[in-house]
């Protein structure tokens with residue numbers, strides 16, 4: 001039943017999941033891209049198109065991890081695919097990266113609380129905690145499907161709680177929204193958190 005719920009959610013999100021019409025180009029001033037939730041590789045493909053030098057993607061569903069490995073075989077010097085739970089596995093990878101990162105946080109499940117009231121759908125807050133451990137404090141953070149926050153797919157975590165968590169990383173973060181999905185059909189579905197350029201240099 002759990003997998004069935006996930007499949008129906010993911011089928012819907014095959015469109016919803018992708019970045020808007022301009023892809024990740026506006027965020028490629030950072031040369032490293034880190035995605036959570038590889039799924040069928042749509043985000044990785046767009047990151048390659050945007051010209052990132054080093055791309056990491058995390059997936060905890062083996063089937064999708066294996067599919068992505070085949071898909072991006074030719075890009076093994078650029079694309080690094082990690083099989084594991086991004087709630088705990090992000091830090092061991094990002095701690096070795098000493099450049100600013102563009103994060104695309106897009107890992108979700110969609111288990112209906114009616115099916116399993118204890119199911120965990122979103123690793124987002126743990127991902128942000130791991131990003132907070134990183135010494136660089138001005139990473140670009142993009143969070144997909146933000147229009148669904150406050151509901152069960154975000155484990156009832158609200159937009160305000162997400163913003164507060166990001167401001168704990170650096171109080172200079174500012175926020176805006178972008179349309180997601182192909183042709184930008186999902187209005188304001190991506191939260192962008194950025195530290196304005198002239199305020200980038202802060203010491204912690």
Ligand SMILES: C[S@@+](CC[C@H](N)C(=O)[O-])C[C@H]1O[C@@H](n2cnc3c(N)ncnc32)[C@H](O)[C@@H]1O
Nearest residue numbers: 017037039042043059060061085086106107108
């Ligand atoms: C919405 S899809 C990602 C779509 C992809 N990022 C894109 O842009 O095309 C969500 C994916 O996150 C995965 N996922 C869910 N929870 C996860 C977790 N804790 N760690 C890693 N992957 C997770 C799911 O298995 C699913 O493949």
